[in-house]
Amino acid sequence: MSSRQDYSPGPANVAQVQKGGGDKWTLVLVKELRHAPERVWEALTDPAQLREWAPFDVDRNLGSVGPVNFNWIGAPSAGDSNVTRAEAPKVLEYNDMRWELEPTAGGTRLTLWSVIDSRFIAWGAAGWHISFDVLERLLDGNPIGRIAGQEAMQFEGWQRLSADYSKQFGIEPPKW
Numbered sequence: 001m002s003s004r005q006d007y008s009p010g011p012a013n014v015a016q017v018q019k020g021g022g023d024k025w026t027l028v029l030v031k032e033l034r035h036a037p038e039r040v041w042e043a044l045t046d047p048a049q050l051r052e053w054a055p056f057d058v059d060r061n062l063g064s065v066g067p068v069n070f071n072w073i074g075a076p077s078a079g080d081s082n083v084t085r086a087e088a089p090k091v092l093e094y095n096d097m098r099w100e101l102e103p104t105a106g107g108t109r110l111t112l113w114s115v116i117d118s119r120f121i122a123w124g125a126a127g128w129h130i131s132f133d134v135l136e137r138l139l140d141g142n143p144i145g146r147i148a149g150q151e152a153m154q155f156e157g158w159q160r161l162s163a164d165y166s167k168q169f170g171i172e173p174p175k176w
Contacts, residue, residue: 004144014030029112037089040139045062052143058070069081097112112128
């Protein structure tokens, strides 16, 4: 396992926001990965791999449509959810999230659309940015372990990313 102390997130450049008319905005994150879509799909759907990088746990493989128990790290309890679309290895949808995997010459372009309360959109961008970095290290065979929930918020890189994304999105960062 690689040392987590060696990890520092890069610049706030993987997330954009689509501002809606209400309290919910769409966060769009794009990450170029050096792995085939099939390999990335496994990391997005397999509960054991999700526990290594994602900010949530699930009780079953997400590769098929149907109910799933979904628990955000740090949330007081799990909730029932539903995978509404699973087209391996291209599109995965559940909750307010849509994942698309596009093959590229170098691997896969992974895109996530996530609907988030506008007050916390920069926090979400920072958290997903770090999760994508952790996913990349897992796929590269150098896992550093999940950084999510309160642990992520205490991480110096998350605080910098949250401030940078707030500035990029033209919003006031939430008060600690």
